[in-house]
Amino acid sequence: MRTAIVVGAGIGGVTAAVALQRCGWEVTVLERAAELGEVGAGISLWPAAAAVLSELGVKGVDQAAVPSGPFGLRKPNGRWVVAAPDLGLDLPVMIHRAQLHDLITAEFGPAVTVRTGYTVETVTQDDTGVLVNGSLRADLLIAADGLRSVVRTALYPQYAGPQYSGSTAYRGITETKANDGGETWGSAERFGIAQLIDGRTYWYATHNQPAGQSGDLAEVIRKYGNWHDPIPALLATTQTVLQNDIYDLALPLVPFAAGRIALLGDAAHAMTPNLGRGACTAIEDAGALARHLTSTPDPVTALTQYDAARRPAATQLVKRSRQIGRLGQLENPLAIGVRDALMWLGGTAVRGAAALTKSRRAPKPTPSNR
Ligand SMILES: Cc1cc2nc3c(=O)[nH]c(=O)nc-3n(C[C@H](O)[C@H](O)[C@H](O)COP(=O)(O)OP(=O)(O)OC[C@H]3O[C@@H](n4cnc5c(N)ncnc54)[C@H](O)[C@@H]3O)c2cc1C
Structure with a gap:
């Protein structure tokens, strides 16, 4: 059986472990924390990430999540800038992080071994495989070790990293x-x-x-x-x-693949939380990894394809998220006034377009529904 090491058991790492297990790999997850788990907070789960989880066989997400909303933007005094209860947009569902993490790890089968309290310090590779801390060998390594990834630093020591x-x-x-x-x-x-x-x-x-x-x-x-x-x-x-x-991580992002090592999640593309998409993107990475490793027998080629498929989209999200953060965190009252007015206009336009689409989609009156 082909063997993989996953460094880090955050949402990205555990999803990658399930994905690799599903395509026939024997997986060792190395996590420096003493226990598996996630912090006490909510998380938005966008449809594409929810679809990957379902593709990977993760069960129970629907029962643990709730559609987000009512949705909109207000001023501190409560006045609505954009009231958007029904814009017909594709919105995420909300779920507790720890619950999501538990649902994913519930899918670990006998092919997944977890070692907690294990800190990865060194990673090397040659043509035949990877070596962690000079003692653990595998055919492939997935670095899901977060914003301050030691694996990313080892691969790209010159990279500016977190900003x-x-x-x-x-x-x-x-x-x-x-x-x-x-x-x-x-x-x-x-x-x-x-x-x-x-x-x-x-x-x-x-x-x-x-x-x-x-x-x-x-x-x-x-x-x-x-x-x-x-x-x-x-x-x-x-x-x-x-x-x-x-x-977030400095742009341009470094390649997500180097030989037999792939970066995934925040290790590859940490973004500000303004779009609520960091963990979702990690989940989508894991889905893509499984698809490429299944369709391409040579793991080095599969990881190159994974990088080509994931890096452009992740780069756009890092950029967009940073822009929204700048807009949301404005300090100048004049700029805030202009921002809020533009948001109001934008919301009105989108609401108008949504209403128009709905009325176009409404069935023509017939004798029974007239
Ligand atoms: C305030 C806030 C709100 C957010 N809201 C959302 C949201 O609503 N929706 C969303 O999709 N995203 C959200 N995000 C982003 C999301 O939290 C992250 O993108 C996601 O958790 C990253 O997961 P990860 O598995 O890649 O990394 P991490 O969760 O950082 O996991 C990395 C793991 O690696 C382990 N590790 C690190 N170094 C080592 C080592 N050397 N050896 C062994 N183990 C190691 C760590 O202990 C950790 O468990 C938010 C982020 C913040 C800060």
Whole structure:
């Protein structure tokens, strides 16, 4: 049996393990954390990623996810900039990260071995295979070791790597149910609300500040606690908060394939979370990897095809996500006024187009439905 090592057991790594197992590889997943799992936050799952999970045989996503919405954009005082409950857009579903991770790892069969508490320090390769930490050999290595990937650094030591976006993100989950959703954009600050299937609410907030400054729940309440309802109630009933400074990877991205080693997920294309697509793109990478390794017997050629298929699309997402972040985190009041006016116009135009499409699609009146 052909053997593969997956470095990292985040959403990207575990999906890659399921994908490789499915196309007949024996997989060892190496994870430096003591236990498998994901953080307590929600995640948006876009249709293309959900389709890959279903293709890979991951079950139960539909039962654990809820359509995102109501959707739209507000000002901190609650006034809608774009109210978009039904624009006819293809929207993601929301799911708890830990639940998604559990559903994926539930598919691990006997071909997948997981070693937690294992830190990869060195990776080398020759014509016959890869060698990890001078002792573990395999035919192929998938580096899903995140934003600060040691494998990527070993392959491309000159690459600039992670770039700070200028903002930090807070995330929390509360038992309080919000009959509400969407984002609120202020000055250099944003707040997002999303319902989870069990009635809890996932929220996130971003704020411009230098990298490395830690904040806590009291800080979040101080910043957003007087924004429109239900934000104060959501924050008042939150117990813990996660904070992450937001980085993406420098462009141009490095090749996702080098001989028998492939980069996947944030290791390949970490993007800011403004489109809610980083993990989804990692899942799509895993699906593409499986397709190329199945259709092309030589793994080195298959990885080259994987790079050609995935890097252009991921590059576009990194760029677009960065642009949306800049727009959302504007500080200048004049620029914010212009932005909000353009968003309002854009929303009105899209709503008009959606209404027109709907009326065109409506059945012609017949005696029975007239
Ligand atoms: C605030 C925020 C909100 C987000 N919201 C969304 C969203 O709604 N939708 C979405 O699709 N994406 C979202 N993302 C992006 C998403 O979280 C990431 O793109 C995704 O989690 C990346 O998964 P990954 O498996 O590639 O990397 P990671 O999740 O970073 O996993 C890497 C794993 O590798 C392990 N590791 C690292 N180095 C080593 C080593 N040397 N040896 C062994 N193990 C190692 C780590 O411990 C970790 O478990 C968001 C990100 C942030 C910050």
